[in-house]
Amino acid sequence: MRKKTIVGERAGRIIRFHRELKDMSREKLAEQSILSAGYISQVERGERTPSLETIYKIAVGLDMDAMVLLEEITDETFPTIEEFVKKNRPEYN
Numbered sequence: 001m002r003k004k005t006i007v008g009e010r011a012g013r014i015i016r017f018h019r020e021l022k023d024m025s026r027e028k029l030a031e032q033s034i035l036s037a038g039y040i041s042q043v044e045r046g047e048r049t050p051s052l053e054t055i056y057k058i059a060v061g062l063d064m065d066a067m068v069l070l071e072e073i074t075d076e077t078f079p080t081i082e083e084f085v086k087k088n089r090p091e092y093n
Contacts, residue, residue, distance in 0.1 A: 008049030011073045016044040018062050018069070033061030 019029050026044070030037040034057060042048040043058075050058065055073070059066035 002047055004046045005049045007073070008043070009046035011050055011055070012044040012046040014069070014072050015040075015050075015058055015062075018064065019044075022062060024062070029058070029061045031061075032063075033057040035061075 019026070024032075026040045027037045029035075030040045033040070035054070039048065040058075043050050043054070052070070055070055056066040059069040062069070
């Protein structure tokens with residue numbers, strides 16, 4: 001089993017939010033994104049960290065701007081990463 005990452009977990013939560021907001025099934029998003037429904041499920045559960053290319057494909061499937069989706073993921077993720085670094089790497093304080 002893959003180790004979950006902060007970015008992967010946040011990306012999955014935001015992707016699921018947008019999918020549910022559009023009342024779209026995983027299968028429909030997978031079809032629109034040219035990805036498998038199983039992969040979409042893994043991303044949404046934070047078990048896979050999507051690449052930039054995959055985020056782009058998912059954004060297309062969600063009919064939204066890829067930069068907007070990426071910005072939402074990073075806006076929520078970077079404060080968490082910063083907290084983690086400060087807590088675990090005192091030399092960066």
